[in-house]
Amino acid sequence: MHRSSSTPVAWHRTPAVALTLGLLVVAACTSADSATRDPLADRPSGAMPVETLQVAYAPAVPAPITRRTPAKLVVNLETREVKKRLADGVEYTFWTFGGSVPGPMLRVRSGDEVEFHLNNHPSSKMPHNIDLHAVTGPGGGAASSLTAPGHSSQFTFAALNPGLYVYHCATAPVGMHIANGMYGLILVEPKEGLTPVDREFYVMQSEFYTAGRHGAAGVQPFDMEKALHEDPEYVVFNGSVGALAGENALQAKVGETVRMFVGNGGPNLVSSFHVIGEIFDRVHTEGGSIANQRDVQTTLVPAGGSAIVDMRLDVPGTYILVDHSIFRAFNKGALGMLRVDGDANAVVYSGKQNDVVYLPEGGAVQAMPRVAAAATERELPREELLARGQQVYAANCAACHQLGGEGTAGAFPPLARSDFLMANKDRAIGVVLHGLSGEVTVNGQKFNGVMPSLGLSNTDVAAVLSYVRTNFGNRASDLVSLRDVARVRAAGSGGH
Amino acid sequence: METVVSRGVILGMWLVGLLGGGASGASAQQASGTRYRPVTAGHVRPFYLAGVADTGVRVPGFQLAERAVSNAEFLRFVKANPGWQRSRVPRIAADPAYLRHWESDTVLGVATVASAPVVHVSWFAAQAYAEWRGARLPSTAEWELAASRFVRSVGPTPERLQTFLLGSYAQAGTEAIPSKTPASDEGIVGLHGGPWEWVDDFNSVVTSGESRGDGTPDDGLFCAGGAALTADPGNFAAFMRYAVRGSLRGSYALGTLGFRLARDASPPSGRSPQ
Amino acid sequence: MNRPHIPLRHRVATLMFGMLVPLLPFAACRAQGAGAVPASGLSEHSLYRVTGRWTNFDGRELNLAELRGEPVVLAMVYTSCTMTCPLITSEMLAVQRALPAEARARVRFVLASFDPARDSVGALRQHAEKMALDGRWLVLRASPADVRRLAVLLGVSYRQLPSGDFDHSNIISVLDPQGVVTFQSPRIPADRDALVKAVSAVARPSLRPRR
Numbered sequence: 007m008h009r010s011s012s013t014p015v016a017w018h019r020t021p022a023v024a025l026t027l028g029l030l031v032v033a034a035c036t037s038a039d040s041a042t043r044d045p046l047a048d049r050p051s052g053a054m055p056v057e058t059l060q061v062a063y064a065p066a067v068p069a070p071i072t073r074r075t076p077a078k079l080v081v082n083l084e085t086r087e088v089k090k091r092l093a094d095g096v097e098y099t100f101w102t103f104g105g106s107v108p109g110p111m112l113r114v115r116s117g118d119e120v121e122f123h124l125n126n127h128p129s130s131k132m133p134h135n136i137d138l139h140a141v142t143g144p145g146g147g148a149a150s151s152l153t154a155p156g157h158s159s160q161f162t163f164a165a166l167n168p169g170l171y172v173y174h175c176a177t178a179p180v181g182m183h184i185a186n187g188m189y190g191l192i193l194v195e196p197k198e199g200l201t202p203v204d205r206e207f208y209v210m211q212s213e214f215y216t217a218g219r220h221g222a223a224g225v226q227p228f229d230m231e232k233a234l235h236e237d238p239e240y241v242v243f244n245g246s247v248g249a250l251a252g253e254n255a256l257q258a259k260v261g262e263t264v265r266m267f268v269g270n271g272g273p274n275l276v277s278s279f280h281v282i283g284e285i286f287d288r289v290h291t292e293g294g295s296i297a298n299q300r301d302v303q304t305t306l307v308p309a310g311g312s313a314i315v316d317m318r319l320d321v322p323g324t325y326i327l328v329d330h331s332i333f334r335a336f337n338k339g340a341l342g343m344l345r346v347d348g349d350a351n352a353v354v355y356s357g358k359q360n361d362v363v364y365l366p367e368g369g370a371v372q373a374m375p376r377v378a379a380a381a382t383e384r385e386l387p388r389e390e391l392l393a394r395g396q397q398v399y400a401a402n403c404a405a406c407h408q409l410g411g412e413g414t415a416g417a418f419p420p421l422a423r424s425d426f427l428m429a430n431k432d433r434a435i436g437v438v439l440h441g442l443s444g445e446v447t448v449n450g451q452k453f454n455g456v457m458p459s460l461g462l463s464n465t466d467v468a469a470v471l472s473y474v475r476t477n478f479g480n481r482a483s484d485l486v487s488l489r490d491v492a493r494v495r496a497a498g499s500g501g502h
Numbered sequence: 503m504e505t506v507v508s509r510g511v512i513l514g515m516w517l518v519g520l521l522g523g524g525a526s527g528a529s530a531q532q533a534s535g536t537r538y539r540p541v542t543a544g545h546v547r548p549f550y551l552a553g554v555a556d557t558g559v560r561v562p563g564f565q566l567a568e569r570a571v572s573n574a575e576f577l578r579f580v581k582a583n584p585g586w587q588r589s590r591v592p593r594i595a596a597d598p599a600y601l602r603h604w605e606s607d608t609v610l611g612v613a614t615v616a617s618a619p620v621v622h623v624s625w626f627a628a629q630a631y632a633e634w635r636g637a638r639l640p641s642t643a644e645w646e647l648a649a650s651r652f653v654r655s656v657g658p659t660p661e662r663l664q665t666f667l668l669g670s671y672a673q674a675g676t677e678a679i680p681s682k683t684p685a686s687d688e689g690i691v692g693l694h695g696g697p698w699e700w701v702d703d704f705n706s707v708v709t710s711g712e713s714r715g716d717g718t719p720d721d722g723l724f725c726a727g728g729a730a731l732t733a734d735p736g737n738f739a740a741f742m743r744y745a746v747r748g749s750l751r752g753s754y755a756l757g758t759l760g761f762r763l764a765r766d767a768s769p770p771s772g773r774s775p776q
Numbered sequence: 777m778n779r780p781h782i783p784l785r786h787r788v789a790t791l792m793f794g795m796l797v798p799l800l801p802f803a804a805c806r807a808q809g810a811g812a813v814p815a816s817g818l819s820e821h822s823l824y825r826v827t828g829r830w831t832n833f834d835g836r837e838l839n840l841a842e843l844r845g846e847p848v849v850l851a852m853v854y855t856s857c858t859m860t861c862p863l864i865t866s867e868m869l870a871v872q873r874a875l876p877a878e879a880r881a882r883v884r885f886v887l888a889s890f891d892p893a894r895d896s897v898g899a900l901r902q903h904a905e906k907m908a909l910d911g912r913w914l915v916l917r918a919s920p921a922d923v924r925r926l927a928v929l930l931g932v933s934y935r936q937l938p939s940g941d942f943d944h945s946n947i948i949s950v951l952d953p954q955g956v957v958t959f960q961s962p963r964i965p966a967d968r969d970a971l972v973k974a975v976s977a978v979a980r981p982s983l984r985p986r987r
Contacts, residue, residue, distance in 0.1 A: 128757050132742060133745055133749030152748070152749050153749065154746075154750055154754055154756060155756050157754065178741045178744070217665075217669070592821070592825050626826060626925075629925075702924065703924065705932070706933065708943040722964060725945075751931055752929060
């Protein structure tokens with residue numbers, strides 16, 4: 007190094023040195039960071055231990071990985087075409103991983119090596135392969151794994167990035183293979199593992215495009231037009247209507263923190279995932295490796311994507327899982343249940359404390375604005391009377407009492423086989439004319455609501471009551487005549 | 503008088519013996535001769551085009567067997583050619599699933615329907631059978647041409663055919679029996695709804711298992727003149743057939759794969775000349 | 777170089793042995809058509825059980841089974857191909873050069889043409905000269921049916937385009953002296969080290985056909 011002949015300088019104080027030191031510090035930090043970020047950094051130089059990869063079928067999740075060193079995991083996944091239930095009375099020929107929709111959930115640790123055997127059952131009609139979104143490499147494995155029926159393919163990959171990933175079949179036509187049920191989730195845990203929780207669940211939403219309408223019975227074939235137009239007949243959790251409802255509901259206890267690994271196989275729709283009555287305390291948006299959001303009501307799960315949500319359960323009850331594009335939940339099947347048992351917590355949620363009818367104008371029975379009376383009030387012949395009655399019923403009564411007269415539990419009494427209705431004809435006429443409030447007992451159930459006066463003409467009252475009293479399992483021996491209605495009306499408002 | 507009668511009887515017995523022997527000798531290879539149907543010439547656009555200018559090929563008229571080769575017919579073949587029996591065929595020509603549905607080398611067994619299409623046969627076995635019968639396998643273009651003609655039973659539009667095909671392919675396994683599926687306009691039975699069928703050039707699908715890219719075949723794996731564009735991306739049924747062909751090797755003996763015979767067009771004769 | 781002294785009777789015996797061994801498959805062959813299942817001793821995975829009649833660029837006709845006894849590096853190309861076929865051939869040439877001398881003397885290099893219509897014997901000979909292929913090389917043509925059969929055996933996909941050119945796989949296969957495929961290189965550019973290693977493995981002197 008060439009020395010200057012000038013007086014020695016305090017070199018450690020020069021800006022150059024400061025800059026160099028600063029750069030060194032930054033470099034050290036960055037390299038340290040990249041060392042921890044490199045998933046393959048802790049691979050041993052020799053052979054890794056070989057284990058069987060843990061899988062579980064929805065809604066169960068494989069146990070968290072306790073190992074803190076990389077391993078080689080061997081997994082055998084079978085593709086099989088099976089015909090089974092899509093909804094009550096409805097069957098579908100599903101193409102599956104492992105015989106179920108969704109396929110099993112796989113769980114590995116970042117840095118693990120996975121030896122993947124894809125076995126296509128001999129009874130399959132189609133070749134299948136697999137694209138794991140966790141795989142870094144062409145096609146996610148699809149190029150290496152096209153497998154004819156009765157044959158097996160093998161390939162190996164390293165799980166690099168942590169996160170929750172979808173896997174699916176990618177054989178042409180890809181949309182059809184996915185639409186028929188070939189998807190699942192693979193969780194790549196970060197090296198340090200996930201924050202522990204009390205319970206974990208595996209939920210995967212998807213759609214089905216059937217030739218028949220929703221609920222049409224029998225074996226339903228795949229409908230390509232509907233799939234192209236993104237207009238499914240079924241949107242479900244875990245492969246069938248009711249897979250997470252009733253007896254199949256998820257179970258948990260008050261005080262537990264529950265984690266849901268939520269996937270969306272699509273093939274087309276994005277999900278607005280929401281648990282009615284709960285808030286997600288932590289969310290790994292899009293299944294990424296960071297719990298990047300807190301206190302979320304509804305989170306998006308992309309088609310071919312995922313999310314991880316944690317929630318602490320404070321109050322017992324049944325919580326409903328939905329896709330909050332709400333018609334999918336209530337009309338197409340995107341509805342699941344989480345039953346939480348335990349002690350009530352009145353501070354958090356008191357339950358219903360009071361139920362009174364809110365009437366801005368006051369507590370009395372309200373009358374619908376009186377419609378101009380029918381041009382002429384007249385007695386109708388039986389056929390016409392009953393037909394008219396059916397129309398009036400559908401237009402005025404069915405909204406509360408339902409089209410079959412079954413009513414709405416806890417709110418509106420049934421008219422079907424109704425003891426209250428049939429006990430007293432004049433009383434029934436009075437109810438339709440003037441409305442009703444206060445507690446009544448119908449077929450052994452108490453109801454305490456308010457029925458408004460509907461402002462119907464005498465003809466219509468006669469018609470609708472004749473209809474109701476001779477339908478819905480009610481057996482009246484006589485119809486209600488115009489004269490009966492006129493008489494009761496003249497007697498004045500007598501609502502209880 | 504008695505001598506004449508007895509000589510006549512002896513001569514008659516000779517004749518019967520000759521005819522019977524001749525008949526049985528002929529039937530050793532012919533038995534129920536294959537009935538072929540003429541398939542008129544036409545134009546087929548291959549499913550995977552070699553570039554946008556690929557307008558396809560003209561397929562000359564040919565003859566296609568009315569039915570796929572049956573278990574009974576294939577049994578006759580392996581009896582006459584013991585090297586093709588299950589326990590004797592080398593693995594290069596047929597994998598371990600070869601004829602696994604039969605009870606033994608030369609016995610179908612009660613579980614196997616003799617007249618149903620034979621499955622669990624490799625391409626090499628199908629080729630050998632075709633050669634034995636003086637015929638051949640249809641090419642992909644020939645098969646697709648014959649299989650596209652379903653106007654009479656399914657309807658005139660491609661969409662109707664598509665819906666029908668997807669419905670029949672949706673049946674799990676091989677439940678669909680060819681006798682229950684409609685014949686083509688040219689009277690060929692079981693092209694759809696039954697097992698898949700070998701074609702002579704099944705290995706002409708030049709794409710990898712990764713089929714979601716822009717259509718350009720992987721240049722490293724293939725020497726290819728242009729993009730492997732799909733002629734008809736909405737034609738899921740064709741996708742499925744081509745996917746099956748692309749996944750096969752010649753020794754594979756799938757339970758959902760059989761074959762039928764083809765011949766070049768020849769003077770009108772319904773039956774095999776053998 | 778010193779040549780060891782070998783008695784005449786030994787040379788004759790070796791010569792006769794060398795001539796007779798390749799004839800054994802034909803002696804045992806049962807005539808059953810092109811799909812014949814021949815020869816005792818051949819592995820049931822050997823390609824030589826299912827091959828057809830080919831013609832070399834020097835006009836000689838042969839059954840591929842005649843290659844039995846030597847390791848083979850085999851690829852399918854066509855002479856008018858301007859894309860990867862020349863690269864396939866030069867890859868094989870590079871492998872040949874990379875082999876140790878004693879292995880090089882034992883290994884056969886075979887190109888089989890997709891295109892019998894345009895690849896006449898003369899065209900094949902021109903190609904061999906152009907690519908400077910030495911005596912260890914064969915450049916073969918056969919009927920379309922036999923070409924299809926070989927391609928299927930090797931797992932090679934191909935189809936002819938309207939232009940007359942071919943789309944095809946770039947597979948280079950290594951066969952042991954029994955005709956069993958032991959290694960395949962799927963792509964160009966190939967992993968040359970892996971190819972050389974695979975060829976060396978089947979070119980070892982201990983690998984002579986037994987039985």
